Amino acid sequence: MQAITVVRGFTLIELIIVIVISGIIAAGSARFISHTALGYVATAARQGGAATGVVVAEKMSRELRSALPNSIRTYAGNSCIEFVPVLHAAKYASAPVVPQSSGTTVSLVNSDYISDGSATEYAIIYPVDANKIYSLPANSTDPSHRTRVEIAQVAGNVITLSANHQFPADSPTRRVFIVSQPVSYCLNVISSVRGIYRYSGYGFNPSAAVPNANKASLLVNNISTNNFRFTVAPATLVRNALVEFSFEVEMNNEKFRMDREVQIRNVP
Numbered sequence: 728m729q730a731i732t733v734v735r736g737f738t739l740i741e742l743i744i745v746i747v748i749s750g751i752i753a754a755g756s757a758r759f760i761s762h763t764a765l766g767y768v769a770t771a772a773r774q775g776g777a778a779t780g781v782v783v784a785e786k787m788s789r790e791l792r793s794a795l796p797n798s799i800r801t802y803a804g805n806s807c808i809e810f811v812p813v814l815h816a817a818k819y820a821s822a823p824v825v826p827q828s829s830g831t832t833v834s835l836v837n838s839d840y841i842s843d844g845s846a847t848e849y850a851i852i853y854p855v856d857a858n859k860i861y862s863l864p865a866n867s868t869d870p871s872h873r874t875r876v877e878i879a880q881v882a883g884n885v886i887t888l889s890a891n892h893q894f895p896a897d898s899p900t901r902r903v904f905i906v907s908q909p910v911s912y913c914l915n916v917i918s919s920v921r922g923i924y925r926y927s928g929y930g931f932n933p934s935a936a937v938p939n940a941n942k943a944s945l946l947v948n949n950i951s952t953n954n955f956r957f958t959v960a961p962a963t964l965v966r967n968a969l970v971e972f973s974f975e976v977e978m979n980n981e982k983f984r985m986d987r988e989v990q991i992r993n994v995p
Contacts, residue, residue, distance in 0.1 A: 776978040780985040783923060783947045787912055788989045791970050795851065795906050796993045798860050799970060801957045802935035807913035808957040808970070809935050811860060813993060814848065815840040815905040822852060822894060822903065829893040833886040833903055840881055840905060848878040849906050850886055853898040853995050862933040878905065898995060913937055914955050922948035923974065951975035951982060967991050
């Protein structure tokens with residue numbers, strides 16, 4: 728008996744149907760994958776923008792918290808804020824304070840501060856007036872402006888001043904601050920780059936003004952000029968001073984707004 732051979736295969740119509748269906752599935756899969764990838768990229772970009780804003784806000788907040796009491800001031804239409812950073816605060820046992828005679832030493836109580844000598848440092852007692860913090864050179868002959876004096880050396884529990892000095896008032900808490908030169912944060916454009924810049928090493932100036940560009944370091948760029956502000960609420964009898972600031976980071980046609988309130992913990 729002759730065997731019957733069965734030929735297995737598919738017709739042209741079946742082939743076309745399979746190709747069409749496979750194409751539809753492939754197109755849908757590609758679109759799904761591309762949308763997923765784009766969504767991931769967009770999410771990562773948003774997280775990056777938000778993280779940038781958080782880091783910048785936290786850095787400024789930390790520095791502002793350690794600011795010398797009554798040294799914070801805004802200028803340039805509230806687009807800049809200036810303050811004097813505190814390096815160390817200690818109790819003093821004795822100091823040349825009115826009505827005592829002038830002297831060159833301040834004796835501390837159990838201080839562990841060690842100066843690295845990398846920058847000029849100043850001693851300040853009872854800073855209650857910003858004008859007296861920033862105005863007139865140290866060692867002025869006017870006793871009412873002797874809030875700040877340059878330090879020659881800090882060794883153990885003794886601060887040696889750069890010259891004979893007489894502080895205008897005793898601190899009720901007998902606290903002396905060791906500070907550095909002022910620092911400013913400003914929204915500015917330098918070399919066509921708009922951003923928040925940190926200025927340092929420019930010295931004390933009676934009238935606040937945007938320092939030279941060579942004293943600036945870029946903190947973050949792509950900052951919107953909208954809704955940018957620094958606001959200072961002076962201390963009262965029931966609370967410490969407050970600093971509020973707002974800014975917007977622009978990335979990929981999106982804006983990420985940061986609002987922060989900082990309580991200034993130091994007291995004179």
